[in-house]
Amino acid sequence: MSDMIPGMGGIGIGEIGAGRGVIRGTAAADGPSFADTFKQALGQVSAVQDDAAQKVNAFVSGDPSVELHQVMAATEEAGIALEMLVEVRNKVLEAWQSLSTMQS
Template sequence: MINRVSPFQIATQQLQQTQLQQKPAIGLDKNSATNKVSFGDFLKESINQVNQAQANSDKMTNALASGQNVELHDVMISAQKSSVSLTMAVEVRNKVIEAYQEMMRMQV
């Protein structure tokens, strides 16, 4: 049975993993013990993750097409991961644009 997972949970987990793998966390203030990430940094990191997933999928697809020793199921999983991450990025973009348009319609 497949457990249901929210795309936002996946994105949050991926962001946390990349922050641990990289140098000090984004927006870490030396005077503060808390970890603060700005929206712009979070958005940039998310777009980079989508780009990495697309590049990884392309690399694995090319390796399979050229006859290298790559398992088909790994290629398909990579392609699905990149597809889901791109779909999520597009939906987040749509929601941001919708929120912006709603704010612009507000009367002050």
């Protein structure tokens, strides 16, 4: 997995946590950084999508242990997780743009 965030103009995940002059030094020393939290969320969404893909493949190949309602629930969960992640990305991008206009 790449450290670049799609749609954020080449901003890397590590750069968000470290700051680029705007947010530097504001992270709590005892908690996880935003970058770590975001990486964990990306991993969880990826795992949900992988699980849905496995269930779809098992169902299509005729595995009797996978039923249609399980496939539908898994794919819906993966879709909702992806939508949530995109909205978080959009809010982060909006906040970044707002901060960058304040600095101008």
